[in-house]
Amino acid sequence: MIASSYNTTGSLVYGVDAKQELRVSRISEAIIEGQYLSGEPREILIGKPMAELLEVELGDRLIITAATVDTNEITQELFRLSGIFEFGPEEMDKNLVFINLDKAQSVLGMKGNLHQIAVRFIDPEDAKNAELPLFKQLTNEENEALGWLDLQPSIGAMLEMTGYATAIVGTILFLLTSLGVINSMFMSIYERIYEFGVAKAIGTTPWQIIQLVLFEALLLALISCAAGLTIGYLLGDYFSTNGIPMGKMEVSGVLLDGNLYTKLALYQFVNFPAYVTLLTLAAAIYPASFASRIVPTEALQRAL
Amino acid sequence: MTNLIETRDLCRTFGSEETKVTALDHVSINIEQGEFTAIIGPSGSGKTTLLHLIGGLDEPNSGSVTLSGSNIADMSGNQLSDFRRDHIGFIFQAYNLIPVLSAEENIEYIMLLQGISAAERKKRVKEMLELVELDGLGDRRPSHLSGGQQQRVAVARAMASKPDIILADEPTANLDSKTGISLLDVMRDLNQKRKMTFVFSTHDEKIMDRATRLIYLRDGKVERDERK
Incomplete structure (x- = not known):
């Protein structure tokens, strides 16, 4: 529990090694007023909504009331507000409190013990x-x-679901693309039924018509892939350094904020164009077969 | 003389039961190699349908068409296309040139299908354009040629593949008299010098005058067959 001269609220107090914490968390980046922990014993950091609730400003007194770890005795300690942070998600800013590790060990009677060490790989x-x-x-x-992932299984589940969702959306996009290809090829064939009729009348074989339509589909795929790869590379390269702003959200106590940075990989430039090319060719088989079965006398009626 | 074209009891109807139209009714004719034949008759007598059936562009309801001893009903789609490519040249009333190709390319296309070398194709295209008096206009697309010029390109295309038979459907219908005569003279010359067989469907007296044989069609039946 944390109390000011005006108000009281529940809180989750973290004692952190100020210097080491800089390497594994982003508390210092979230400070909007005052300063990050410097190691002074009575420093305390609280979120902006909590500061508003407690009606405190920098330098004001705050009292933390807690039970010691071993004996559950109620203990109190005085602090001076040294910094106000704002992570974004209100749940975090309303509840989290950071103090120096030494002080936390002293207040909670932990005698040099820790309950969590974060390792960053x-x-x-x-x-x-x-x-x-x-x-x-x-x-x-x-x-x-x-x-x-084991500590935060809900985030793991969320990422797994995101993976499935991406696969489903990807499949739908591929299906839509193939329908688009079939539509484009049919439009192209319908517009040229007369030409196909003439070509067949003067000796083009059905197989040659199929080859022609498939070749056109291949060209369509190659040109589309070249355009897609160029645009994809340029956008991917740009967002790999500038990031896509994603806003801020909290999942299971973990802050997901800042920008989402794209990552270009060779397989994206090899596998996906190959899938698109194969898909386009597969989608063009039916229109090609249709074109090969055009009856010259019916097609030539279009000239009259 | 050998029979180049032989039709036996050729029947072709169009439409459903209620709207049925009999275009050809048991037509049997033989055309020998080197003949300059005109199929004549009023509109709707079945002339164009007969040419389409002879050329394998359409299928009869019954009867058979034999070209150079081969029954076209026995041919697969690819075989029939190959046969048309190598043995038959078509000249259509509406020219039926491929609009996105130039005159030269239209003539060259069929030779490309035949697998003729680029040098030979170029040589023949030049020859054909000279023959139909279109030298200098080879790079023009059909939309930039007059009706007469387009029909000349169609004639050149039909002859470029050196076919055994040329089937011409009203080839002079859209031409002025002078152009029509000029083209007919070209075709008659080819017929006489190269023994190329021509079968026309026509109302045109100029063709009838030059034809060595006249086959009269009426209501889908052969009414008369005269050799001059």
């Missing part, structure tokens, strides 16, 4: 790898080392 993929030896080395009877 150079390769983010390592953090998802439950088989990483580090997790086993750090796990014993008293401690448990887990990757973030």
Whole structure:
């Protein structure tokens, strides 16, 4: 519980190693007034909505009331508001409080103990790898080392769902594209039924007509892929450095904010154009077959 | 003389039961190699339908068409196209040139299908354009040619593949008298020098005058067949 001279509210108090925390979290970036923790014992950081609720400004006194870890005795400690942060999601800004680790250990009677150590990997993929030896080395009877996906299964589930949703949307897009190709090829054939009729009348075989339509589809696919790859590369390259603004949201206590940065990969420039080309050719088979079966005498009526 | 074209009891009807129109009714004719034949008759007598059936552009309801000893009903779609490409030249009343190709390309197209070399194609295109007196206009598209010029291109296209038979459907119908005579003279010359067989469907007296044989059609039946 945290109290000012005017009001009181419940809170979730984190004691953090101010210097090390800079390497694993973004608290310092969220400070909008005052300053990040410097190691002074009575420093305290609260969110903007909490500051408004408690009607406090920088330098004002705040009292934290908590139960000690071992004995559950009620203890109180005085702090001076040194910084106000704003992560974005109201739940976080209304409830979180940060103080220095030493002070937290002293207030809560933890005597130099910790209950959570965050490790940041150079390769983010390592953090998802439950088989990483580090997790086993750090796990014993008293401690448990887990990757973030195990610690935050709801985010893992959300990402998995996002993966399925992307696959479904991708499939729908591919189906729509193939319908578009079939439509374009049919329009192109209907506009040229007369030409196909003449071509057949003077000796073009049905198989040659099929080859012609498939060749046109191949050209359509190649030109589309070239255009798509160029536009995709330029946009991907731009957003890989500038990012796509995504706003701020909180999922299971984790802040997802800032920009979403695209990542260009070779397979995207090889596999997807190959899928599109194959899809276009497959979609053109029916129109090609239709064109090959055009009856010259009926097609030539269009000239009259 | 050998029979180049032979039709037996050829029947062709159009429309459903209620609107049925009999275009050809048991037509049997033989055309020999080198003949300059005109099929004549009033509109709706079945002239164009007969040409289409002879050329394999349409299928009869019954009866058979034999070209150079081959029954076209026995041919697959690809075989029939190959046969048309190598043995038959078509000249249509409405020219039926491919509008997106130039005059030269229209003439060259069929030779491309025949697999003729680029040099030979170029040579023949030049020859054909000279023959139909269109040299210098080869790069024009059909929309930039007069009716007479388009029909000359159609004649050149039909002859470029060196077919055995040329089927011409009212080839002079859209031409002025002078142009029509000029084209007919070209075709008659080819018939005499190269023994190319011509079958016309026509009302045109100029063709009738030049034809060596006249087949009269009326209501889908052969009314008279005269050799001059």
